[in-house]
Amino acid sequence: MTNPSRLGEDIAAMRQRDPAARSNLEAFLTSPGIHALFWHRVAHWLWRWEWFLLGRLISHLSRGLTGVEIHPGATLGRRIVIDHGMGVVIGATSIIGDDVMLYHDVTLGARGIEKGNRHPKIENNVIIGAGARVLGNVTIGEGSRISANAVITKDLAPRTMLDQADFFVI
Numbered sequence: 001m002t003n004p005s006r007l008g009e010d011i012a013a014m015r016q017r018d019p020a021a022r023s024n025l026e027a028f029l030t031s032p033g034i035h036a037l038f039w040h041r042v043a044h045w046l047w048r049w050e051w052f053l054l055g056r057l058i059s060h061l062s063r064g065l066t067g068v069e070i071h072p073g074a075t076l077g078r079r080i081v082i083d084h085g086m087g088v089v090i091g092a093t094s095i096i097g098d099d100v101m102l103y104h105d106v107t108l109g110a111r112g113i114e115k116g117n118r119h120p121k122i123e124n125n126v127i128i129g130a131g132a133r134v135l136g137n138v139t140i141g142e143g144s145r146i147s148a149n150a151v152i153t154k155d156l157a158p159r160t161m162l163d164q165a166d167f168f169v170i
Contacts, residue, residue, distance in 0.1 A: 033082030036068035043072035091119035
């Protein structure tokens with residue numbers, strides 16, 4: 001159903017990027033981000049096999065348990081870290097690359113109800129700070145860093161660094 005080695009990668013990524021994760025067991029038992037990723041992979045597998053209702057149900061239950069809402073249609077890469085997790089929302093057509101870090105209260109959302117690709121594409125090695133909103137069919141280039149509470153509505157070139165001094169809506 002879902003690749004068990006991904007769980008090991010998730011735990012290793014959490015341990016590498018979160019100094020509060022003191023052991024693999026602690027990360028596995030107490031990280032809502034790891035739990036959300038695991039259940040998303042189950043829901044996504046069901047979604048791909050057109051078991052839409054069951055995929056949505058698993059996603060819904062996971063949200064209740066973890067505080068992280070990931071639509072089963074979203075495509076997630078490897079070694080993603082969702083730190084703290086509460087309030088994270090990842091929309092249906094979102095695509096997230098490898099080695100991405102999302103802090104709490106991040107939204108990868110749509111700007112309207114249009115059909116097709118309406119959510120962000122996050123390339124590899126991106127960090128998105130707490131409370132940031134990335135909205136619409138935009139691409140966040142590889143290696144970019146987005147500060148807390150930023151609102152992004154346009155593409156960002158690779159390796160763009162938005163720090164707190166750059167806080168504005170683009």
